[in-house]
Amino acid sequence: MTSLIDINLNDTSKYRLIGDRVLSYRFAVPHDEEFYIGDILKITDTVKGLVFFAKVSDLIHDSNFSDPRWDTRPHTEHFYGLGEDVYILVEALPLGYVGDDERFRKPRTIPAKFARVERPSAEDFHFLRQVMGEIEVGVMKSGQGVLQDVKVSLHAAVMRQHMGVFATTGMGKSNFMKVFCASCMAARQFGLLIVDPHGEYVAGGRSSSGLPTKGLVHYQAGREGLAVFTIDESRRKKYGLNRLWLEYDDFRSPDLLLLYEHSDAQRDVIEKLEKYPGSDVIGFFEENEDLSDFDANAYTGEYRDIAWDLRNFSTKTLPVVQRHVESMVSRNRSFLRSKGSSIPEIIKALHENKVVLIDIPRMSEQSELFVLSILTREIMRRHQGEDAMCGSGGGSGEQKQVLIAIEEAQRVLGSGGQSTRIFRECAMEGRKFGVGICVVTQQPKNIDARVLAQLNTFVVMGLSDRGDRDTIASSAKQDLSRLDTEIQTLEPGEAVISTLRIPFPVSTRIHLFEEYIDELGRKPVRRPIDDGLDTSF
Numbered sequence: 001m002t003s004l005i006d007i008n009l010n011d012t013s014k015y016r017l018i019g020d021r022v023l024s025y026r027f028a029v030p031h032d033e034e035f036y037i038g039d040i041l042k043i044t045d046t047v048k049g050l051v052f053f054a055k056v057s058d059l060i061h062d063s064n065f066s067d068p069r070w071d072t073r074p075h076t077e078h079f080y081g082l083g084e085d086v087y088i089l090v091e092a093l094p095l096g097y098v099g100d101d102e103r104f105r106k107p108r109t110i111p112a113k114f115a116r117v118e119r120p121s122a123e124d125f126h127f128l129r130q131v132m133g134e135i136e137v138g139v140m141k142s143g144q145g146v147l148q149d150v151k152v153s154l155h156a157a158v159m160r161q162h163m164g165v166f167a168t169t170g171m172g173k174s175n176f177m178k179v180f181c182a183s184c185m186a187a188r189q190f191g192l193l194i195v196d197p198h199g200e201y202v203a204g205g206r207s208s209s210g211l212p213t214k215g216l217v218h219y220q221a222g223r224e225g226l227a228v229f230t231i232d233e234s235r236r237k238k239y240g241l242n243r244l245w246l247e248y249d250d251f252r253s254p255d256l257l258l259l260y261e262h263s264d265a266q267r268d269v270i271e272k273l274e275k276y277p278g279s280d281v282i283g284f285f286e287e288n289e290d291l292s293d294f295d296a297n298a299y300t301g302e303y304r305d306i307a308w309d310l311r312n313f314s315t316k317t318l319p320v321v322q323r324h325v326e327s328m329v330s331r332n333r334s335f336l337r338s339k340g341s342s343i344p345e346i347i348k349a350l351h352e353n354k355v356v357l358i359d360i361p362r363m364s365e366q367s368e369l370f371v372l373s374i375l376t377r378e379i380m381r382r383h384q385g386e387d388a389m390c391g392s393g394g395g396s397g398e399q400k401q402v403l404i405a406i407e408e409a410q411r412v413l414g415s416g417g418q419s420t421r422i423f424r425e426c427a428m429e430g431r432k433f434g435v436g437i438c439v440v441t442q443q444p445k446n447i448d449a450r451v452l453a454q455l456n457t458f459v460v461m462g463l464s465d466r467g468d469r470d471t472i473a474s475s476a477k478q479d480l481s482r483l484d485t486e487i488q489t490l491e492p493g494e495a496v497i498s499t500l501r502i503p504f505p506v507s508t509r510i511h512l513f514e515e516y517i518d519e520l521g522r523k524p525v526r527r528p529i530d531d532g533l534d535t536s537f
């Protein structure tokens with residue numbers, strides 16, 4: 001029989017490990033002890049000189065009585081009393097261990113039998129802090145509370161290996177993205193591109209629960225790490241932002257596939273036109289008023305090659321594509337013009353490791369996808385070439401890193417579909433060229449499984465749908481299946497984060513953006529120019 005009475009009365013904890021598995025610990029605590037799922041524990045193995053950390057994954061009532069039905073008999077309390085023979089069995093998941101060299105490692109060994117189990121103290125937290133990266137997003141949760149001293153930070157170097165942010169509406173996705181942006185502005189480790197059709201990231205607005213929120217321009221101390229390109233004149237003047245322009249040549253015919261449904265014949269036209277600069281394609285369709293009786297042999301206009309390539313298409317197909325091109329141009333008039341594009345400036349800002357926000361308030365979903373697809377293609381094109389091996393001045397040989405956020409990503413990364421080729425290409429090959437994607441979605445089960453398999457960082461916020469949780473559990477690189485209860489019970493603003501270089505899934509309370517930027521504002525911002533300088537007197 002296991003006694004809960006401690007042998008050494010001077011010892012700080014009387015709980016002892018009785019588990020028998022490398023990947024699952026177990027110990028007993030009195031029946032009235034307060035423990036919560038998610039509590040972080042420290043297990044000291046004095047035999048091997050190792051300190052293990054674990055997280056409570058289950059709580060089970062148990063007893064030492066041989067009668068298996070003792071607790072269902074009347075007057076149980078009277079016969080037995082609830083002394084030390086009745087207890088709670090606590091099951092815990094190992095996080096990792098620290099040895100003499102003070103390095104945190106994955107849990108590849110088991111603590112000694114009866115190793116001491118206790119709650120970690122403030123000094124123990126530096127072991128957990130050790131595994132964190134540069135992009136702070138919150139603090140580590142422990143059961144009902146948080147470990148204020150253990151900030152949860154993602155590693156910038158793994159962002160090119162793609163990230164997913166999964167949350168049902170109202171669970172704090174927008175807040176998370178803004179906190180992530182603010183940390184990227186402060187850390188300046190890679191460029192981050194976000195296209196915002198709701199205008200909420202720049203200057204805030206109202207959260208899904210109606211509360212007023214702030215935006216990235218309010219993080220004043222980090223402003224050097226932010227470049228906003230907007231179509232909103234009043235905002236541009238008020239906050240000193242850049243004007244967003246794209247030019248006809250930024251457009252390529254496959255962008256139409258994202259915006260409209262097409263028949264096979266119309267798709268063929270679009271493919272034929274892919275090799276032509278956007279200004280030629282737009283020029284061709286604008287110059288010909290009526291293509292319903294188009295005859296390539298009789299064509300006398302400026303775009304002979306295009307006319308010749310379209311010679312065999314039916315005169316029913318061409319007017320449809322023409323309508324789509326014209327509607328695309330007129331719909332996006334507020335930022336699309338024949339000459340003069342912001343793309344060089346956008347890419348420069350990304351390569352200066354800034355957060356680049358494309359602010360197109362009140363524009364349609366189609367315009368948002370249009371802009372995102374053009375920018376993604378251009379970033380990929382430049383990174384596939386030599387441009388990204390630079391430092392803006394050229395020659396340092398270091399590859400630039402860019403992360404592209406794709407909100408409501410199921411629209412463009414769902415299973416199947418030609419229309420989303422550029423995003424798919426980015427997910428499959430981007431990392432080789434330093435281009436990562438940040439897939440943000442409420443419906444992970446509707447994202448192509450091959451794309452999910454490419455994501456190496458998962459930020460899982462509350463997901464009410466079992467199918468969504470199962471999809472996440474089967475795609476994450478760390479085992480999240482045993483955290484299902486925790487994921488189901490996450491409150492708004494809480495997340496389970498599974499990422500490379502942090503050896504265990506971390507339960508996190510995401511910072512509230514408004515509080516976080518106040519806190520960041522009080523800290524000095526690290527500027528790339530300061531790297532390597534001794535800033536002391």
Ligand SMILES: Nc1ncnc2c1ncn2[C@@H]1O[C@H](COP(=O)(O)OP(=O)(O)OP(=O)(O)O)[C@@H](O)[C@H]1O
Pocket residue numbers: 167168169170171172173174175176207208209210211492493494509510511512513
């Ligand atoms: N980390 C947090 N700490 C405290 N409160 C939070 C946190 N994150 C979100 N909230 C609160 O939860 C509510 C919803 O947050 P938010 O608007 O970010 O959700 P959302 O998932 O983006 O919603 P939607 O999908 O509808 O835009 C807000 O009122 C916000 O204040």
